[in-house]
Amino acid sequence: MADKKEVKIDEVSINDTNTDDISTQQDLTDTNPDTSEQIEKLTAQVSELTDKYLRTAAELENTRRRAALDIESAARNRAISITKKFLPVMDAIETAKKHNPDDAGIKSMALAMDGAFAQIGITKIESIGQPLNPMFHNAVQVVPIPADANPKPEPNTIATEMQTGYMFGDTVLRTAMVSVYK
Numbered sequence: 174m175a176d177k178k179e180v181k182i183d184e185v186s187i188n189d190t191n192t193d194d195i196s197t198q199q200d201l202t203d204t205n206p207d208t209s210e211q212i213e214k215l216t217a218q219v220s221e222l223t224d225k226y227l228r229t230a231a232e233l234e235n236t237r238r239r240a241a242l243d244i245e246s247a248a249r250n251r252a253i254s255i256t257k258k259f260l261p262v263m264d265a266i267e268t269a270k271k272h273n274p275d276d277a278g279i280k281s282m283a284l285a286m287d288g289a290f291a292q293i294g295i296t297k298i299e300s301i302g303q304p305l306n307p308m309f310h311n312a313v314q315v316v317p318i319p320a321d322a323n324p325k326p327e328p329n330t331i332a333t334e335m336q337t338g339y340m341f342g343d344t345v346l347r348t349a350m351v352s353v354y355k
């Protein structure tokens with residue numbers, strides 16, 4: 174009688190379980206239709222909840238990506254808007270430089286603005302001698318090809334630039350106002 178174990182109903186330990194009882198319980202589970210239906214229902218429910226979880230996780234990731242793109246786009250649009258406000262200042266400096274090319278103050282302002290534009294990522298659109306490209310140039314005047322031009326430029330080549338065009342990355346801030354050869 175020393176092998177007798179005392180088991181409380183509240184507590185069950187692994188050591189107290191008899192392997193014969195486990196196989197009997199498994200046999201009952203296999204033969205009991207209500208239990209197998211419950212297992213199928215629970216398996217279906219787990220599958221459904223897993224699917225919902227995966228869909229929700231994917232939707233959350235897509236929302237994060239969209240929010241990051243929206244923030245980037247808003248910042249870019251804000252930078253472009255602010256930059257466009259400085260283009261008339263740059264035009265005034267360029268005009269002053271043309272009228273008084275030796276003025277040190279005007280030269281330093283032009284250098285400062287060029288440096289600031291370069292840091293921001295604003296570049297001038299190359300025009301003179303280039304073929305007309307409506308994406309970057311706005312032709313406001315057509316001029317005849319000079320008779321003494323050597324070599325003779327092709328028609329629709331830009332002769333002069335009346336107003337400089339600018340780009341911000343790959344976005345045209347303002348097209349260059351130009352005159353082209355016939």
